[in-house]
Amino acid sequence: MRVEATSITNANAGELLSAGRAAIAAGEFAVDLAAVAEVDTAAIALLLEWQRQAIARGGRLALTGVPADVVSLARLYGVDGLLELGDHAGA
Numbered sequence: 747m748r749v750e751a752t753s754i755t756n757a758n759a760g761e762l763l764s765a766g767r768a769a770i771a772a773g774e775f776a777v778d779l780a781a782v783a784e785v786d787t788a789a790i791a792l793l794l795e796w797q798r799q800a801i802a803r804g805g806r807l808a809l810t811g812v813p814a815d816v817v818s819l820a821r822l823y824g825v826d827g828l829l830e831l832g833d834h835a836g837a
Contacts, residue, residue, distance in 0.1 A: 747774050753784035759792045766796045775800045780811025790819050793829055806830065 747769040751758055766777070777796065782789075793816070797807045812831060820826040 747776065748778040748781070750781055752781055754779075754782055754789035754792060755784065755786045756788040759788040762792055763795060766792070767799060770796060770799045770803060770805075773803070773805070775805040776808045776810070778810050779813060779816065782811075782813050782816070785813060785815045785819065787819060787823075789816055790823060790825060790829075793820075794825060797829060 747766065749762065751762060754762060777793075793807070793809070800807050807829070809829065809831070817826065817831050820829055820831050826832065
């Protein structure tokens with residue numbers, strides 16, 4: 747799934763949650779975030795929920811194009827390991 751939104755914030759996280767839920771239900775666990783330029787803490791909550799849904803279906807998210815701000819926030823909150831962001835460059 748390629749996230750086409752240029753931002754993941756509280757304003758659009760609900761819409762993105764639904765789109766991701768449908769993709770994950772169809773067995774799509776690869777998520778490309780390359781188009782995302784703006785995030786807030788809602789992005790972390792969204793990715794954690796998608797990861798939870800993927801695990802419930804026997805998979806794990808494979809994130810690519812992860813913005814540095816996502817990596818930074820995930821590290822700040824101590825959830826970078828849950829999102830498997832160890833290999834991603836970031837702040």
